Amino acid sequence: MVGVSVLGISGSVGSSTVKVLRQFRDSFSLRSFSVHSNWELAKTLIDEFSPEVVSVTDSQLAGKFGSKYKSTTILYGEDTLIDLVQVTTVDVVVTAVVGARGVKPTIAAIEAGKKIAIANKETLVTFGPLINRLVAKHNTLMVPVDSEHNALFQLIEREKRTNIRAITLTASGGSFRTLPIEELEHVSVKQALNHPTWSMGPKITVDSAGLINKGLEVIEAHFLFGFSYDEIEVVIHPQSLTHGIIETVDGACLQYTSHPDMIFPIAHSLFYPTPTPKMLMERKPSTWKTLEFFPPDLGRYPGLSLAYQAGRAGGVAPSVFNAANEEAVALFLEERISFTAIPKLIENALNKISNSFPEDLEGYLEKDKETRSYIQKEFVRGGVTI
Ligand SMILES: NC(=O)c1ccc[n+]([C@@H]2O[C@H](COP(=O)([O-])OP(=O)(O)OC[C@H]3O[C@@H](n4cnc5c(N)ncnc54)[C@H](OP(=O)(O)O)[C@@H]3O)[C@@H](O)[C@H]2O)c1
Structure with a gap:
């Protein structure tokens, strides 16, 4: 029986993963999972799969579950994604949260010696050289989803x-x-x-x-x-x-x-x-x-x-591309910018933000943050591109 952790079980990839787990109940056991906002679904899945640990990453929902579950530990907040992947009975982690926030639990899973089924592409795009170094160091089996x-x-x-x-x-x-x-x-x-x-x-x-x-x-x-x-x-x-x-x-x-x-x-x-x-x-x-x-x-x-x-530019340019896109798409989904403003904002960010080749996670995270704040400032400024 292979122990599975699903980060972002309430999303589209997460739901398809649940379908697969249901088809192969003799092969896989769901040991931990996360939702962000969909705590009702979490309740249903706890009843069905009896996982050891569940994380609700939106900390504003703390306490929603009360003390009903005796054999499932419920954790709150984004940092608890790391706890999920470290559960000792977990063998494979499906990274199905959306956005670059997938990086820290992915690194924790690599360091804990888990197999990674990677759906969360933003992690590889943003932190590719770092993730590849860790995968090589820990001899990690990473299979793309x-x-x-x-x-x-x-x-x-x-x-x-x-x-x-x-x-x-x-x-x-x-x-x-x-x-x-x-x-x-x-x-x-x-x-x-x-x-x-x-x-x-x-x-x-x-x-x-x-x-x-x-x-x-x-x-x-x-x-x-x-x-x-x-x-x-x-x-x-x-x-x-x-x-x-x-x-x-x-x-x-x-x-x-x-x-x-x-x-x-x-x-x-x-x-x-x-x-x-x-x-x-x-x-x-x-x-x-x-x-x-x-x-x-x-x-x-x-x-x-x-x-x-x-x-082709390498360094943090892919991180800038990704962060600018994440911010721009969020603004589009909130109906605050046009669809065509998305690539324009990305282009501006790539032109304005200096490239660098960081050695560690912090260096990448700094550029990610700088890019997000640049896009927000561009939006507030109401620049020509919007
Ligand atoms: N959908 C596909 O067919 C597909 C195919 C290939 C790769 N991918 C990649 O897989 C990843 C997930 O895609 P998706 O389409 O499944 O996305 P999605 O349907 O939007 O689901 C996103 C998941 O992330 C959770 N989430 C949202 N905000 C969060 C936060 N702040 N912190 C932690 N978790 C958060 C959501 O929780 P709640 O719903 O509970 O709020 C949900 O479980 C993306 O990186 C995407 O590029 C998707």
Whole structure:
């Protein structure tokens, strides 16, 4: 029985993880999890899974549970994510909280010798060099949950590295793939949240609409697999059936294709290195009528070019890219800036905030903080970009 901790069980990835845990009750035991605000769901899951420790990261909810639970310890506040991953019966940690706040529990899980099923891409984008050093030091098994990276992980494992010329991440193109570019400035939050193929949390859905999610994923792929930015490509694939492609030196392309449902990569990452033992869903290739691929229009998706720019610059530039985006997307979701202001704010932050190459977590956190405060000041200033 493998002990599982899920950070952010109440989100989209968290809910899909629960589906997988229900399908494989004989293989996995949920030992700890967190919610931020959804304490009602936490109650239901405590009754169903009897975990040892649960964290409610919104400390304003302290006391909501009273003293009803005798065999489950309830903790409050964001720092308690670290307690969850340190539970001794936990073997694998699914990092499914949203945003760069995932870093501290991820580091704690690496240091505690746990396997990491990493969904929280912002952690790798922001702190990539640091996380990679720790993974190497502790010989950590880190398996990507992001569908594209999980697909590539599986493809790369089957091929000699020297035989791979390039890797390709597919992108659906998001909610506005066919909208006239001049209308992008006036799109609403509701329109942005209407993703054509995936059902995901609000932040990543907005990220997807501008291909900023793909930009984050390009940087994530660089840190996960060690390919240079010239070797990582992006194609628009509206059907979201093919998730990753590797191109071999002889010019052949190997694709990983599956129905767009997060249960596939989540089950793979939980079972790995054991193969997932039973069919999760039957979808025959004959039902996939069309697989289209075409290059992204960078005029429509300026955030993708900015991600490559930040990735190539290295140092804290990816952290600045991520923090600026997190702040800008939050402002967009609050209907305080336009959709097109998001990449403009990121670009300004990349131009204004000096790059550096910190050795430790504090150095990265400082830049993260500096960037967030820069974006807030830009917003208050009502600068031309907004
Ligand atoms: N959704 C996908 O299909 C998908 C695919 C690949 C990768 N990812 C990545 O996985 C991560 C989660 O995405 P998601 O779509 O599942 O997000 P989501 O649906 O928005 O869920 C976010 C989770 O984080 C919790 N949370 C919110 N604010 C928090 C805070 N201040 N402190 C601690 N926890 C907090 C939420 O708790 P409450 O709901 O209780 O407030 C929820 O459990 C992201 O990094 C995303 O990029 C997602």
